[in-house]
Amino acid sequence: MTKRTDKTKTQCHFISNTHWDREWRFSMQRTRHMLVYMMDMLLDIFEKEPRFKSFHLDSQTVPIQDYLEIRPEKKETVAKLIAEKKLLVGPWYCLPDEFSVGGESLVRNLLLGHKMAKDMGHVSKTGYSPFGWGQISQMPQIYKGFGIDFAAFYRGVSTEAAPNSEYIWQGADGTRIVASRLAMRPRYNVWYVIQRPAYWRQEDENNRVVEWSCGSGPFKFVGDQYHDFDAQYSRPKYMYDESAIPARAKQAMEEQDGDWTTPHRFWSCGHDSSCPDIREVRMIADCNKALSGDAEVFHSTFEEFQKQVLENVSDNLPVLEGEMRYYSDSKVTSPLFGWIISARMDVKMDNFKTERELMQYAEPLAVYASMLGAAYPQGFLDNAYNWLLQNHGHDSIGGCSRGIISDDMLFRTRQCREISGCVAERALLDIAGAVDYTGHANEQIALFVYNPAPFKRTEIATVNVEIPRDLESGSFEIVDENGQKAGLQILGSGDSFQVVQSPNDCANTFLTKQYRAKVELKDIPPAGYKTFFVRPIDKDDVVPSRPATMVAGINTMENEHLRVAIEANGTMIITDKQTGKVFERMGYFRDTAEVGDPWQHKDVENMRSLTTINERAQVSLIQGGALETAFKVSIDWRLPECRTADDKARSKHTKTVRIESTITLRKGQKWVDVTTEVDNTVEDHYLQVAFPSGICADTAFAQGQFDVLERSVKLPYSEDFREPPQSEQPMNSFIDITDGQNGLAILNEGMKAYEATDQDKPELRLTLLRSFPLRICVTTEMTDYSQVDKSSQCLGRHRFHYAVMPHQGGWEKANLWNAAEKFNLPLVIGQTAPTENGTEPIQKSFLEISDETIAVS
Structure with missing residues (x-):
């Protein structure tokens, strides 16, 4: 640790900020009502107090979207503040829990956050992550790819692993960035130690009990209407006790004295849903005066704090590798709270399926269709991502919220899936309609099979074949382009009819005989399609044979x-x-x-x-x-x-x-x-x-996210732990154990905990x-x-x-990554009547990789 000398003063970067959970205790709409109040107050402070340097909006941009939907007339003012770096937003869209969502969702979250912030004037390139429960192993690489060289978070790091605040974080691929676990009371030390005593005369900064006669007019609904609302202050009383500052500023210094390796410290008041306060300007000046000779306290930004740490940090910092899921071992560090991975598993599985619909089906198919000349549905996909990513706030996807929030989340995922399904359908119509059926003029029913995985597949799939009644003859067979018969297991049949939607006519119908069957579809090209043909055959022409079965007893x-x-x-x-x-x-x-x-x-x-x-x-x-x-x-x-x-x-x-x-x-x-x-x-x-x-x-x-994690099955133990070690761990689509000779893997669809x-x-x-x-x-x-x-x-x-x-x-030998892809990415099968004037081959791969050990996200 760098020792201070008489000539070196500690630099306390006071950063005005908040921690804004979009939905947690309250619904998004109720929280947005609080947000508009907060943002109106912030803009008023910026207008009235030129010494109020900046405000950090918790590393996200979705609050700007939420605010401007209610206050569209404030867009120019907000954009000006962002461009002038007074209101700092991004790089994230919202604040996710990294283990509860897919890796691609994290990248898209940062992409959308960057786009929105850039459109408003400036992206705050900071890795300040006051959210989530631990950090995935590939975040250094992801951050580096976005031009972010510094990360700061406080869950998932212990003092045993990082004795001081700063360390080198090495990702799974070897990428290194400087990181900080911050210090005691990491995002709200000023809030508790200085601000509460000075503003509210709280001698015990952790006291949460308020007197009814506090002077701020507590108000609580007590009738049937609105009785479930929390109490609020009807007229908050603004006080400022200057006499509390000297002792409290000294306490704030002493609590963090053992942590930092540079003279630069992060001081902030980012409490849950906290509002900016015009008194902060006076408080900063009084703290600076109280600590003169030992420290300088000044209004700063996270960008400036980050810059100074990177310039002053030692070259000999300890290196921490991979995911950050250490348990809290001292009062200086925060609990991991990693059990959220199994909270509200229904919400997490719903999110997994929605990510899959958008990222593995709709978006790639839209790209492939555009390669054949179709219009790319950018607006629809942007809208789908917006719906999806709104659900990825850490308290939302973590399952830490009330029922009204999970209800809202299920609505948003449904919107995303509806849009994704429409995009995928349009793309498949365009692709199937472009196939050249020359040489197959006698075929009347084509089976179009799409493989979303980047490797060739042979699968047993379920089909509901619709034989038009004028072609129905009692049975059918499925053949490939060369006439080779596919394995078939017919389960049942019945009369049916189908509705045909037309953009230029009323809805029409055609009558069919529907057969439900299992079919063996061989050699479907990677990220591509293959066409089979359904041939009605006379039931009397079917050679009877003893039904084959896998029943073995x-x-x-x-x-x-x-x-x-x-x-x-x-x-x-x-x-x-x-x-x-x-x-x-x-x-x-x-x-x-x-x-x-x-x-x-x-x-x-x-x-x-x-x-x-x-x-x-x-x-x-x-x-x-x-x-x-x-x-x-x-x-x-x-x-x-x-x-x-x-x-x-x-x-x-x-x-x-x-x-x-x-x-x-x-x-x-x-x-x-x-x-x-x-x-x-x-x-x-x-x-x-x-x-x-x-x-x-x-x-x-x-x-994991862009990685396969090797974790000990033995629980760590230390008498210093402030929280019990967690037996349950996060995963994506498989967990595996092996002794080198034999192994056992469990694949799964969206279940995040093992x-x-x-x-x-x-x-x-x-x-x-x-x-x-x-x-x-x-x-x-x-x-x-x-x-x-x-x-x-x-x-x-x-x-x-x-x-x-x-x-x-x-x-690796078992190729489990690909097995999980096959398990979670079923083939898409459509039936069509062959059309004329197509130019595309009867089967085609849009994307093929030479090495199947390479995964495509």
């Missing part, structure tokens, strides 16, 4: 790679036919108590886990064929209905939770596909699905639900919404999709 099925037997308790015995490795009790359910909150899991005093290992399941064959075989497994499980009132135990009263799983095996597929539906009727519990791997390893591998145990019988566990009482940390007592808002309990029906994949070697 009672409640057992088998393909080229796996043998799956379903036990009486509903678990699976999976045999890897390549290695002979047998995995038993796969997919049992495990339930424990949950009396924590969005940020932390907490069990009851007498901890006890319940499982379905000794339950009796109903198992039935629902589909048996050569391409696909599936069993349905149902369990009626009695679980405690809730916690006790004192949070110390689970209720003695129980309710039935019905769990239904469809277990499917397909020809050629290297994993067992499972869809589980849970009808959650109980509260205050933590539900997982477990997979005893029998593989002893020190680490597990999880797909646990890898290091017990005698190692297990991988996927979190399905973490149902907790809704209590939000507004005060030390926490605001308890649990009786009026049950949204965090996740009651009702939920659907989870995952797969079990045994393999040889590690995740």
